[in-house]
Amino acid sequence: MTTFEAILLTIVTASTPLLIAALGELVTERSGVLNLGVEGMMAMGAACSFAAAVTFDSTLLGVAAGMMAGALMAALFALLVLGFAANQTGSGLALTILGLGLSGLIGAPFVGARRDPIAPVDIPGLSDIPVVGRLFFEQDLFVYASLALTILVAIYLVKTRSGLTLRSIGENHTSANALGLPVRQVRFWAILFGGACAGLAGAYLALVYTRFWSPGMTAGRGWIALALVVFAAWRPAWVLVGAYIFGAATVLQLHAQAAQFGVPSQVLSAVPYLATIIALLLLSIRHGRAIGAPGSLGVPFVPDR
Amino acid sequence: MFSGKVFGALAGATVLALSASGAVAQPKEKVKVGFIYVGPVGDHGWSYQHDQGRQAIEKAFPGKVTTTFVESVPEADSERAIEQLARTGHDLIFTTSFGFMEPTLKVAKKYPNIKFEHATGFKRAPNLSTYAAKFHEGRYIIGQIAGKMTKSNTIGYVGAFPIPEVIAGINAFYLGAQSVNPNVKIKIVFANTWYDPAKEGDAAKALLDQGVDMLAQHTDSPAPIQAAEQRGKFGFGQASDMERFAPKAQLTAIVDNWSDYYVARTKAVLDGTWKSEDTWGGINAHMVVMSPYKNMPDDVKKLAQDTEAAIKSGQLNPFKCPIVGQDGKEIECKGQGALSDEQVLGMNFYVKGIEDKIPQ
Numbered sequence: 001m002t003t004f005e006a007i008l009l010t011i012v013t014a015s016t017p018l019l020i021a022a023l024g025e026l027v028t029e030r031s032g033v034l035n036l037g038v039e040g041m042m043a044m045g046a047a048c049s050f051a052a053a054v055t056f057d058s059t060l061l062g063v064a065a066g067m068m069a070g071a072l073m074a075a076l077f078a079l080l081v082l083g084f085a086a087n088q089t090g091s092g093l094a095l096t097i098l099g100l101g102l103s104g105l106i107g108a109p110f111v112g113a114r115r116d117p118i119a120p121v122d123i124p125g126l127s128d129i130p131v132v133g134r135l136f137f138e139q140d141l142f143v144y145a146s147l148a149l150t151i152l153v154a155i156y157l158v159k160t161r162s163g164l165t166l167r168s169i170g171e172n173h174t175s176a177n178a179l180g181l182p183v184r185q186v187r188f189w190a191i192l193f194g195g196a197c198a199g200l201a202g203a204y205l206a207l208v209y210t211r212f213w214s215p216g217m218t219a220g221r222g223w224i225a226l227a228l229v230v231f232a233a234w235r236p237a238w239v240l241v242g243a244y245i246f247g248a249a250t251v252l253q254l255h256a257q258a259a260q261f262g263v264p265s266q267v268l269s270a271v272p273y274l275a276t277i278i279a280l281l282l283l284s285i286r287h288g289r290a291i292g293a294p295g296s297l298g299v300p301f302v303p304d305r
Numbered sequence: 306m307f308s309g310k311v312f313g314a315l316a317g318a319t320v321l322a323l324s325a326s327g328a329v330a331q332p333k334e335k336v337k338v339g340f341i342y343v344g345p346v347g348d349h350g351w352s353y354q355h356d357q358g359r360q361a362i363e364k365a366f367p368g369k370v371t372t373t374f375v376e377s378v379p380e381a382d383s384e385r386a387i388e389q390l391a392r393t394g395h396d397l398i399f400t401t402s403f404g405f406m407e408p409t410l411k412v413a414k415k416y417p418n419i420k421f422e423h424a425t426g427f428k429r430a431p432n433l434s435t436y437a438a439k440f441h442e443g444r445y446i447i448g449q450i451a452g453k454m455t456k457s458n459t460i461g462y463v464g465a466f467p468i469p470e471v472i473a474g475i476n477a478f479y480l481g482a483q484s485v486n487p488n489v490k491i492k493i494v495f496a497n498t499w500y501d502p503a504k505e506g507d508a509a510k511a512l513l514d515q516g517v518d519m520l521a522q523h524t525d526s527p528a529p530i531q532a533a534e535q536r537g538k539f540g541f542g543q544a545s546d547m548e549r550f551a552p553k554a555q556l557t558a559i560v561d562n563w564s565d566y567y568v569a570r571t572k573a574v575l576d577g578t579w580k581s582e583d584t585w586g587g588i589n590a591h592m593v594v595m596s597p598y599k600n601m602p603d604d605v606k607k608l609a610q611d612t613e614a615a616i617k618s619g620q621l622n623p624f625k626c627p628i629v630g631q632d633g634k635e636i637e638c639k640g641q642g643a644l645s646d647e648q649v650l651g652m653n654f655y656v657k658g659i660e661d662k663i664p665q
Contacts, residue, residue, distance in 0.1 A: 010507055010510050010511070010514070013507075014503070104377075111347035112349065209506070210502040210531075212528075212531070212550065214347055214502060215377070219498070219501035219503065220501075250507065251507055255514070257493070257494040257495060257511070258493075258514075259492075260660060260661050260662075264664035265467070265664045269497045
């Protein structure tokens with residue numbers, strides 16, 4: 001394996017959890033709900049997936065537990081913002097704090113345990129293609145799943161009737177409600193999907209990326225996922241691009257340091273965030289407004305209003 | 306986050322704390338000790354090791370000591386947590402991160418009858434001691450091991466931030482390697498975080514991808530040494546013994562051992578002999594402990610053991626003069642035959658042979 005290939009492989013690993021979490025949040029936000037609890041749901045996903053994987057010695061059960069944990073946290077959030085029309089910003093922040101604390105409690109007995117790496121899945125024939133072959137066809141299942149998920153979410157939102165319903169509810173929930181669309185029901189499932197994705201991203205962190213659990217190991221990735229949705233102007237394809245830019249910038253700055261390029265590491269660490277700001281600037285210059293944001297995003301919905 | 310069992314003794318301890326007021330220290334029947342941690346107890350590293358020290362106190366004085374801890378205290382919000390401990394009848398309070406310095410000083414002035422101990426800081430008061438450990442002694446030893454064992458002649462270092470404590474560690478590590486292998490090269494990556502397992506792991510992978518086969522780390526999670534294990538290379542544990550994460554890769558670990566110090570200071574409070582002091586202990590004081598040397602040939606193991614013994618007896622100082630900077634000029638020697646403590650604590654230069662530059 002050449003250094004170049006090795007770098008690309010690391011970038012894929014760094015980008016995948018961001019991509020999965022951001023896709024989930026994108027669907028939630030397109031339905032008009034802003035869930036700032038991604039970090040908390042991700043932490044719960046990491047803790048529960050690791051706990052289950054160690055207890056039952058099964059990566060698959062671990063992944064299932066991680067997604068369940070994320071979805072359960074999301075259900076709690078849904079109860080607050082849909083059931084009681086609570087403030088979404090406040091509820092989301094509370095969810096993050098709750099998730100970080102609760103994950104520490106659940107994970108406490110598993111501190112110090114470790115899992116063996118999961119085997120990459122080789123796609124015969126395709127993985128022999130130089131460079132690209134190893135990069136895209138000799139990854140763990142999560143990577144394939146994340147790429148498939150991107151395509152599925154894109155098709156769902158643009159090409160299906162159900163996706164259209166979700167988007168129209170996100171654009172204007174009052175009109176959608178007047179048309180008889182089930183606003184709260186659709187939003188409930190969208191929130192749950194976002195939670196399951198955040199949980200899956202957490203499971204990836206704990207089971208593939210680091211292969212151990214420790215409190216606070218999500219280290220702000222949930223917040224980056226939130227930023228990615230804005231960066232991508234609420235479009236799945238751009239989430240994919242953004243996640244890989246973030247992953248690449250993080251990994252490349254580490255390599256630049258090791259290769260002694262002489263650029264201060266602090267500046268290099270800031271590159272992904274500078275990239276977000278520049279992308280946002282370019283997008284708004286091109287479109288003249290904060291494009292893509294669903295019209296009802298973050299507004300509490302009460303049916304009879 | 307308070308440990309449950311302390312509350313039973315709360316009332317009694319409060320009375321004792323009140324009765325012990327007055328400038329003259331007196332022996333105590335019972336002592337209540339509080340700890341403030343910057344991270345979670347389960348971080349496998351820094352805070353975990355301090356908590357091992359807390360547990361050692363409980364074991365050392367059964368029935369005489371109760372302990373409390375508050376974990377994951379943000380540095381900006383620590384004054385409230387420290388004052389909380391001061392108000393709830395603690396006789397001795399350890400605050401275990403550099404960032405707790407000002408808040409600890411402030412609370413210490415408000416509660417002159419309570420003893421405070423602040424780790425890694427430099428501000429003291431009549432009731433506030435400071436303590437830290439000379440981890441660079443351990444880093445010199447692992448540098449020698451790395452210098453002997455490397456096949457690619459390139460060793461790597463994952464640092465947290467380019468601050469004096471980390472720079473001194475890198476220099477000690479490299480000086481150790483150079484002492485047995487004059488042409489060895491070092492590659493350095495700063496993760497710009499103390500604790501982000503995924504990013505620390507990526508930093509380690511970047512070094513391994515670029516030809517490093519010996520990996521030292523000065524960040525808190527086991528992710529870097531685990532990356533070395535996965536690639537079939539070698540590494541060194543940080544703060545605690547990380548063997549379970551890298552049974553084949555860990556050559557040794559530099560273990561922070563606060564237990565002896567914590568027990569001694571608690572005893573001093575019990576005996577009424579506690580004084581404000583500044584302690585900077587190393588291998589000699591058993592504050593820095595090397596975990597068993599493994600996965601290496603016998604001659605390297607012998608070398609490491611000899612070096613450890615030499616440092617312990619005071620024969621060897623990792624920063625013995627002459628120390629030459631990157632520009633080839635000798636660093637002025639302000640200590641006795643070695644750099645002074647101040648020079649080590651404020652180190653802001655790389656030694657000759659390191660080709661990288663300190664990020665400014």
